Amino acid sequence: xxxxxxxxxxxxxxxxxxxxxxxxxxxxxxxxxxxxxxxxxxxxxxxxxxxxxxxxxxxxxxxxxxxxxxxxxxxxxxxxxxxxxxxxxxxxxxxxxxxxxxxxxx
Amino acid sequence: xxxxxxxxxxxxxxxxxxxxxxxxxxxxxxxxxxxxxxxxxxxxxxxxxxxxxxxxxxxxxxxxxxxxxxxxxxxxxxxxxxxxxxxxxxxxxxxxxxxxxxxxxxxxxxxxxxxxxxxxxxxxxxxxxxxxxxxxxxxxxxxxxxxxxxxxxxxxxxxxxxxxxxxxxxxxxxxxxxxxxxxxxxxxxxxxxxxxxxxxxxxxxxxxxxxxxxxxxxxxxxxxxxxxxxxxxxxxxxxxxxxxxxxxxxxxxxxxxxxxxxxxxxxxxxxxxxxxxxxxxxxxxxxxxxxxxxxxxxxxxxxxxxxxxxxxxxxxxxxxxxxxxxxxxxxxxxxxxxxxxxxxxxxxxxxxxxxxxxxxxxxxxxxxxxxxxxxxxxxxxxxxxxxxxxxxxxxxxxxxxxxxxxxxxxxxxxxxxxxxxxxxxxxxxxxxxxxxxxxxxxxxxxxxxxxxxxxxxxxxxxxxxxxxxxxxxxxxxxxxxxxxxxxxxxxxxxxxxxxxxxxxxxxxxxxxxxxxxxxxxxxxxxxxxxxxxxxxxxxxxxxxxxxxxxxxxxxxxxxxxx
Numbered sequence: 001x002x003x004x005x006x007x008x009x010x011x012x013x014x015x016x017x018x019x020x021x022x023x024x025x026x027x028x029x030x031x032x033x034x035x036x037x038x039x040x041x042x043x044x045x046x047x048x049x050x051x052x053x054x055x056x057x058x059x060x061x062x063x064x065x066x067x068x069x070x071x072x073x074x075x076x077x078x079x080x081x082x083x084x085x086x087x088x089x090x091x092x093x094x095x096x097x098x099x100x101x102x103x104x105x106x
Numbered sequence: 107x108x109x110x111x112x113x114x115x116x117x118x119x120x121x122x123x124x125x126x127x128x129x130x131x132x133x134x135x136x137x138x139x140x141x142x143x144x145x146x147x148x149x150x151x152x153x154x155x156x157x158x159x160x161x162x163x164x165x166x167x168x169x170x171x172x173x174x175x176x177x178x179x180x181x182x183x184x185x186x187x188x189x190x191x192x193x194x195x196x197x198x199x200x201x202x203x204x205x206x207x208x209x210x211x212x213x214x215x216x217x218x219x220x221x222x223x224x225x226x227x228x229x230x231x232x233x234x235x236x237x238x239x240x241x242x243x244x245x246x247x248x249x250x251x252x253x254x255x256x257x258x259x260x261x262x263x264x265x266x267x268x269x270x271x272x273x274x275x276x277x278x279x280x281x282x283x284x285x286x287x288x289x290x291x292x293x294x295x296x297x298x299x300x301x302x303x304x305x306x307x308x309x310x311x312x313x314x315x316x317x318x319x320x321x322x323x324x325x326x327x328x329x330x331x332x333x334x335x336x337x338x339x340x341x342x343x344x345x346x347x348x349x350x351x352x353x354x355x356x357x358x359x360x361x362x363x364x365x366x367x368x369x370x371x372x373x374x375x376x377x378x379x380x381x382x383x384x385x386x387x388x389x390x391x392x393x394x395x396x397x398x399x400x401x402x403x404x405x406x407x408x409x410x411x412x413x414x415x416x417x418x419x420x421x422x423x424x425x426x427x428x429x430x431x432x433x434x435x436x437x438x439x440x441x442x443x444x445x446x447x448x449x450x451x452x453x454x455x456x457x458x459x460x461x462x463x464x465x466x467x468x469x470x471x472x473x474x475x476x477x478x479x480x481x482x483x484x485x486x487x488x489x490x491x492x493x494x495x496x497x498x499x500x501x502x503x504x505x506x507x508x509x510x511x512x513x514x515x516x517x518x519x520x521x522x523x524x525x526x527x528x529x530x531x532x533x534x535x536x537x538x539x540x541x542x543x544x545x546x547x548x549x550x551x552x553x554x555x556x557x558x559x560x561x562x563x564x565x566x567x568x569x570x571x572x573x574x575x576x577x578x579x580x581x582x583x584x585x586x587x588x589x590x591x592x593x594x595x596x597x598x599x600x601x602x603x604x605x606x607x608x609x610x611x612x613x614x615x616x617x618x619x620x621x622x623x624x625x626x627x628x629x630x631x632x633x634x635x636x637x638x639x640x641x642x643x644x645x646x647x648x649x650x651x652x653x654x655x656x657x658x659x660x661x662x663x664x665x666x667x668x
Binding site: 029051064074077 | 213219221223228232364373407408418422645646648650652
C-alpha cells in the first residue's frame with residue numbers, strides 16, 4: 001500500500017486536486033463561520049438590529065428572516081460541496097488512482 | 107391519582123435534556139407535577155417498543171462481526187445515515203426543549219437552533235471525508251493512524267467516555283423526569299425501563315438496530331412536528347405575521363419575544379458559546395461514529411447533506427410550534443397550572459400540550475410515544491459509542507495491541523455495553539435530585555477542547571507529534587473541566603459560593619485555545635526520533651485520507667491490514 005501512496009504523492013495531478021479541494025472547503029467553511037459569528041456578535045453587541053420590524057407596523061422583526069437565512073445557507077452550502085465533491089473531485093481521484101494501479105500492472 | 111411535587115431545580119434537569127438548552131440555566135422555573143397515567147400514550151409507546159424490539163431481533167440475526175456491531179457492516183446509505191444523524195439531533199430535548207424555550211422567550215430559541223445546525227457544514231467541509239477514509243469504527247482510529255496508539259487512544263477514549271457519561275447522566279435523569287410527567291410512572295421505574303430497553307437494543311442489535319430505531323423515530327418525529335406546525339399555521343390562516351402578532355398580544359413579555367433576550371450579553375461569552383456549539387458537534391463521539399456506517403466517503407458526504415436538511419427543517423418547525431404554543435396555550439385554562447400561572451408541567455411541556463390542542467388525545471398519545479422513542483434512540487447511540495471506546499480503543503488496541511480474534515472483540519463489546527447500561531441506570535437514579543444541567547454543557551466543551559483539536563490537527567497538520575497531541579489534548583481536557591468547576595454554574599449555583607473564580611459560563615474559548623496552543627508548541631519543540639517519524643508518515647496518511655485508497659470498506663483494505 002505504501003508504494004501506492006508514494007506514487008500518488010509524487011503525482012502533480014494529485015496536488016492540483018488537493019489545491020482545488022482545499023480552496024473550496026476552506027472557502028465554504030469561512031463563509032459559514034463568518035456568517036454564524038456575525039450573527040452571534042450582532043446579538044451580543046447590537047441586538048436592536050434584529051429587533052427592528054421589517055416593515056413598519058408589522059410584528060416580524062429582522063432577526064427572523066436573518067436566522068432563516070443562516071439555516072438555509074448552511075443547507076445550501078452542504079449541497080454545493082457534496083455536488084462538486086461527488087462529481088468532480090471523486091472523478092479526478094479515480095483517474096489518479098487508476099493510473100497508479102495501472103503502473104503497477106505494467 | 108397521586109401527585110408528586112418536585113423542587114424547581116429538578117424541573118430544570120428536564121429542561122436540560124437538550125444540548126441546545128445547556129446554557130439557558132435561569133430561563134425557566136417551575137414545579138413538576140406527575141400526570142395521571144396516560145393510557146393512549148402508553149398503548150402507543152408499547153406499540154413502538156414492540157416494533158423496535160422486532161427490529162432488534164432482525165438486526166441481531168445480521169450482527170455477527172465486530173464490523174456489524176459497530177458500523178452496521180458499512181451497509182447504511184447516505185439517506186438512511188442522514189436520517190439517523192438528524193435523529194440524534196432531533197432528541198426529545200430539542201423537540202421539547204427548544205419549543206419550550208421559544209414558548210418562554212421567543213427568538214432566543216432560534217439562537218440555539220442555529221448554533222447546533224452550523225456545526226454540520228463545518229464537519230462536511232473539514233472532517234467527514236478524511237475521518238471516513240482513515241478510521242474503522244471510532245474517531246480514535248483516525249487520530250492514532252500515524253501517531254502512537256497507546257497514548258492517543260487513551261486520550262481519545264478518555265475524551266469519549268467523559269463526554270458519553272456526562273451526556274448519558276443528563277439524558278437518563280431527563281428521561282426519568284419526562285416519563286414521570288408524560289406517563290405517570292415512577293421515576294425509578296422509568297429510568298430502569300429506559301436502561302433495560304437500551305441494553306437490549308445495543309447488546310443484541312448493535313449499530314444496525316440503533317440506526318434503524320433512530321431512522322424510524324426521526325421519520326415519526328418529522329411527520330408529527332410537520333402536522334403540528336401545519337395545524338398551527340392553518341389556524342393563523344397561513345400568515346406568519348398573524349402568528350407573531352397574536353403571540354406578542356398574549357405573551358407576558360410582549361414584543362420582547364421578537365428579539366434576542368439576555369442569552370448572550372457580552373462578546374466573550376457569545377464567542378465561547380458559539381465555539382462550543384459549532385466545534386463541540388464536531389467532537390461528539392457518538393455522532394462521529396456514524397460516519398463509519400456508510401460504505402465510503404461519498405455516502406458520508408451525502409449523509410451530512412441530508413442530515414443538515416432534516417435538522418434545519420426540524421428547527422424551523424420547532425420555532426413555529428413554540429409560537430403556536432404561545433398563541434394556543436397561554437390563557438387557555440385547560441393547560442394552565444393555577445398554582446404557578448404557567449402551563450402544566452412547565453415550559454418543557456409546551457409542545458406536548460400543543461399536540462393535544464391541535465390533535466386531541468390520540469395525537470397527544472402519539473407525540474408522547476415519539477418523545478419516549480427519541481430518548482431511547484439517543485441513549486442507545488451514546489452507549490454504543492462508549493462501549494466502542496472500551497472494547498475497540500482500550501481493550502483491542504491498547505491492551506491486546508490489535509491482536510484480537512474476531513469473536514473476542516465482539517464479546518467484549520457486548521459486555522462493555524451491558525456494564526455501561528447498568529452504570530447509566532445507576533447514575534440516573536443517583537443523580538435524580540441533582541442539577542445535571544451543566545453536564546451537557548461540559549460534554550460539549552470537552553468535545554470541542556479535546557476530541558475536536560486532536561482529530562482536526564492529526565488530519566491537517568503535518569508537524570503534529572504524539573507528544574504534542576497527548577499533552578496538549580490533556581491540557582484542553584483539564585482546562586475545560588476546571589473552568590467549568592470554578593465557573594458560575596458549578597462554583598456558585600451548585601456549591602453555593604458567592605463569586606465564581608472563573609467568570610464565564612462557557613469555557614470553550616479558553617479550553618480550546620489552551621488545547622490548540624499547547625498542542626502546537628509541544629509538537630514544534632518535539633525533536634524526538636518518533637516525533638520525526640510521525641511527521642514523515644503524514645504524507646501516507648494524507649494520501650489515504652484524500653483518496654480513500656486502503657480505507658475501511660475499499661477493495662485494497664481487504665488485502666492489507668492497515
